[in-house]
Amino acid sequence: xxxxxxxxxxxxxxxxxxxxxxxxxxxxxxxxxxxxxxxxxxxxxxxxxxxxxxxxxxxxxxxxxxxxxxxxxxxxxxxxxxxxxxxxxxxxxxxxxxxxxxxxxxxxxxxxxxxxxxxxxxxxxxxxxxxxxxxxxxxxxxxxxxxxxxxxxxxxxxxxxxxxxxxxxxxxxxxxxxxxxxxxxxxxxxxxxxxxxxxxxxxxxxxxxxxxxxxxxxxxxxxxxxxxxxxxxxxxxxxxxxxxxxxxxxxxxxxxxxxxxxxxxxxxxxxxxxxxxxxxxxxxxxxxxxxxxxxxxxxxxxxxxxxxxxxxxxxxxxxxxxxxxxxxxxxxxxxxxxxxxxxxxxxxxxxxxxxxxxxxxxxxxxxxxxxxxxxxxxxxxxxxxxxxxxxxxxxxxxxxxxxxxxxxxxxxxxxxxxxxxxxxxxxxxxxxxxxxxxxxxxxxxxxxxxxxxxxxxxxxxxxxxxxxxxxxxxxxxxxxxxxxxxxxxxxxxxxxxxxxxxxxxxxxxxxxxxxxxxxxxxxxxxxxxxxxxxxxxxxxxxxxxxxxxxxxxxxxxxxxxxxxxxxxxxxxxxxxxxxxxxxxxxxxxxxxxxxxxxxxxxxxxxxxxxxxxxxxxxxxxxxxxxxxxxxxxxxxxxxxxxxxxxxxxxxxxxxxxxxxxxxxxxxxxxxxxxxxxxxxxxxxxxxxxxxxxxx
Numbered sequence: 001x002x003x004x005x006x007x008x009x010x011x012x013x014x015x016x017x018x019x020x021x022x023x024x025x026x027x028x029x030x031x032x033x034x035x036x037x038x039x040x041x042x043x044x045x046x047x048x049x050x051x052x053x054x055x056x057x058x059x060x061x062x063x064x065x066x067x068x069x070x071x072x073x074x075x076x077x078x079x080x081x082x083x084x085x086x087x088x089x090x091x092x093x094x095x096x097x098x099x100x101x102x103x104x105x106x107x108x109x110x111x112x113x114x115x116x117x118x119x120x121x122x123x124x125x126x127x128x129x130x131x132x133x134x135x136x137x138x139x140x141x142x143x144x145x146x147x148x149x150x151x152x153x154x155x156x157x158x159x160x161x162x163x164x165x166x167x168x169x170x171x172x173x174x175x176x177x178x179x180x181x182x183x184x185x186x187x188x189x190x191x192x193x194x195x196x197x198x199x200x201x202x203x204x205x206x207x208x209x210x211x212x213x214x215x216x217x218x219x220x221x222x223x224x225x226x227x228x229x230x231x232x233x234x235x236x237x238x239x240x241x242x243x244x245x246x247x248x249x250x251x252x253x254x255x256x257x258x259x260x261x262x263x264x265x266x267x268x269x270x271x272x273x274x275x276x277x278x279x280x281x282x283x284x285x286x287x288x289x290x291x292x293x294x295x296x297x298x299x300x301x302x303x304x305x306x307x308x309x310x311x312x313x314x315x316x317x318x319x320x321x322x323x324x325x326x327x328x329x330x331x332x333x334x335x336x337x338x339x340x341x342x343x344x345x346x347x348x349x350x351x352x353x354x355x356x357x358x359x360x361x362x363x364x365x366x367x368x369x370x371x372x373x374x375x376x377x378x379x380x381x382x383x384x385x386x387x388x389x390x391x392x393x394x395x396x397x398x399x400x401x402x403x404x405x406x407x408x409x410x411x412x413x414x415x416x417x418x419x420x421x422x423x424x425x426x427x428x429x430x431x432x433x434x435x436x437x438x439x440x441x442x443x444x445x446x447x448x449x450x451x452x453x454x455x456x457x458x459x460x461x462x463x464x465x466x467x468x469x470x471x472x473x474x475x476x477x478x479x480x481x482x483x484x485x486x487x488x489x490x491x492x493x494x495x496x497x498x499x500x501x502x503x504x505x506x507x508x509x510x511x512x513x514x515x516x517x518x519x520x521x522x523x524x525x526x527x528x529x530x531x532x533x534x535x536x537x538x539x540x541x542x543x544x545x546x547x548x549x550x551x552x553x554x555x556x557x558x559x560x561x562x563x564x565x566x567x568x569x570x571x572x573x574x575x576x577x578x579x580x581x582x583x584x585x586x587x588x589x590x591x592x593x594x595x596x597x598x599x600x601x602x603x604x605x606x607x608x609x610x611x612x613x614x615x616x617x618x619x620x621x622x623x624x625x626x627x628x629x630x631x632x633x634x635x636x637x638x639x640x641x642x643x644x645x646x647x648x649x650x651x652x653x654x655x656x657x658x659x660x661x662x663x664x665x666x667x668x669x670x671x672x673x674x675x676x677x678x679x680x681x682x683x684x685x686x687x688x689x690x691x692x693x694x695x
C-alpha cells in the first residue's frame with residue numbers, strides 16, 4: 001500500500017488506493033476494496049497510509065473551502081454575536097447551597113460556582129468549585145463528563161475526556177481548600193455517585209470494547225485495586241448505569257439494550273448489600289424505577305408500548321399494579337418523584353406535556369400550561385426531595401430558551417431568564433408552523449418549519465432529520481439556524497419514523513425490518529414541502545449526523561436530484577460491515593435496532609439493501625460535505641472515509657465532494673462553545689456556496 005503525497009495546495013481530489021477484499025455470509029459475497037482504511041491497530045491509528053490518505057482529504061477540504069474563508073469568518077462572527085459571552089445560569093438551591101454555572105467573556109468553557117443559601121448575593125461568599133477553563137488550558141479537546149458534589153457539600157468528583165475517545169478520568173478534591181485527593185479513576189464512562197456518607201463513589205468503567213458492563217464502588221482514599229464490583233453484566237449487548245433514587249436512599253443499578261431493561265436496588269448507605277432485583281429481564285420490556293415510603297414506582301412498556309406507570313411494594317418488587325394506564329394518545333416518557341407529589345412527562349401528538357399528580361388523590365391531574373401551539377418543554381434541575389417550586393425549561397422555533405419557576409400551590413409560572421441574543425432578535429419577524437405531510441404509504445408525518453415573514457415563496461429550504469433510536473427532534477430554538485433563515489431559507493425538521501416523536505409505535509415503524517420508512521418519510525416530506533410551495537427541487541439543503549448521516553447517505557442514493565447541498569456529520573454509512581463486526585464497541589448492543597446480519601440472512605439482505613456505502617452507484621450525486629472524528633468510538637472514522645472513497649470512484653458528476661476528519665476529536669466534533677461554532681460556519685458556508693445564495 002502506497003501512502004499519498006500531499007501538495008501544499010492540492011490540484012485534484014485524493015483518490016484512495018483500491019485493494020481487493022471480499023467476504024461472504026449466508027452464501028452472499030460482498031466486495032470492499034477500501035477495507036484497508038480501517039487501521040488494524042484501532043483504536044490506535046498509526047498506519048502511515050491511512051493517516052496519509054486522511055491528511056490528503058483534509059488538504060483537499062481546506063483547498064476547496066479556502067475561497068469561502070471570508071464567508072466562514074462572517075458567519076462565525078454573526079453566530080458568535082448571538083451568544084451572550086458573559087452569561088450565567090439561574091442559581092438553584094440544593095441543600096445548604098445555591099449552585100450555578102457561568103461563562104466569562106471570550107471563554108470556551110464554563111465555571112461552576114456556589115454560595116451558601118443564607119449568604120448575601122454580592123459575590124463575597126461565592127465559591128468556585130470547578131474551573132473548566134483552567135482544566136482545558138493547553139488542550140485541543142476538552143469535555144467534562146460527570147460532576148458530583150458529595151452529600152455533605154465538602155468534596156467534588158468530576159471526570160474529563162481530553163481527546164474525544166469518550167474514556168473519562170475521574171478525580172476528587174476538597175472544595176474549600178482545592179486539595180486534590182490522590183484518587184484517580186481512568187477509563188470511566190458514567191456518572192459519579194456518592195454513597196455511604198460520602199465514603200464511596202460509584203462509577204462504571206468502559207471495557208476494552210468501550211462497553212460499560214459494570215457498576216463499581218471506589219472507597220475514597222483507598223487504591224483502585226480495592227474497588228468492588230457491585231454488578232457485572234454478562235450480556236455483551238447490554239450497558240450498565242447507576243443513579244440515586246429521588247430520596248437518595250437507594251442506588252439504582254440499571255442494565256439494558258435498545259429494547260430490554262433490568263433494574264437492581266442497593267441501599268445507598270450500605271452499598272455492599274446484595275442487590276435487590278426488581279424484575280428479571282424480559283425481551284422487549286423496558287422499565288425504570290424509583291422509590292418512596294416503601295413503594296416502588298415503575299415506568300414500563302410491558303402492557304402498552306407507550307408505557308404505563310405502576311407501583312409495587314418494596315418487599316414484592318415484581319408485583320406491579322397499574323397507577324397510570326398506557327394509552328395510544330399519551331406517550332409517557334418519564335416520571336420524577338418528590339415528597340408531596342410526582343411529575344409525569346410525555347407527549348401528545350408529538351407535543352410535550354408535563355403533569356403533576358398526587359399520591360393521596362390519583363384522579364387529580366395538574367398539567368403545566370404553556371402559551372404556544374408548538375414548543376419544547378421539560379423539567380429542569382430539581383435536585384431536592386421536598387420541592388414546592390419546580391424549575392422548568394421552555395422554548396420553541398421562534399421563542400428563545402426560557403427558564404421558569406412553577407409554583408405547585410398557585411399553578412403559576414414565573415419567568416426567571418430568557419436566552420439573551422446580544423446582536424438582537426425580533427420574534428415578530430418569524431413565523432413557524434407544524435405541518436403534516438403524507439408519506440407514500442399514507443402515514444402523516446409531522447414537520448416543524450420556521451421562516452421569515454418576508455421570505456420569498458419557493459426559495460431555498462434546509463431540511464434536517466435524524467430518525468433512529470427513538471430519539472425525538474423537538475421544535476426548539478437555535479441561534480445558529482438564524483444565519484440560514486435570515487438569508488431567505490425556510491428551516492424544517494422532519495419528525496420521521498424511527499424517532500419516538502409520536503410515541504413508541506412511531507419508533508418501531510422505523511427500525512429493523514421497517515427501517516426504510518425513515519428514508520422514505522424524509523424524501524416524501526421534501527416532496528410535500530415542494531408541493532406546498534415552500535421550495536423547489538435542487539434548492540433543498542439537508543443535514544444529519546451519525547444515524548442521521550446514514551439517512552443522508554440513503555436519500556442521496558435514492559433521490560439525488562432533490563438536493564442542492566448535503567452535509568453528513570460523522571455518518572453511520574458502513575452499516576453492513578459494522579453490524580457484522582461484533583468486536584466493535586457498539587455492535588452487539590445495536591442489533592436490536594438494526595438487526596443481526598451474522599445470524600439472520602434476511603437482516604443481512606435488508607441492511608445491505610439500504611447501507612449507503614454498499615449502495616453507492618454510478619449516477620450523479622449532489623454536492624456533499626462529510627465530517628469524521630479520528631477518535632470517534634461511535635461512528636469509526638473509516639466509515640465516512642470509505643464512503644467518500646467509493647463515491648469518488650463511481651459517481652458521474654463533477655459536484656463538490658469534501659471530507660474533513662478531526663484528527664484530535666471524536667463523535668461530537670470540536671469542543672468549546674466557539675470552536676464548535678466554527679464548524680457550523682463551515683457547514684453553512686458550504687450550503688450557501690452550493691445553492692448560490694448570497695452570503
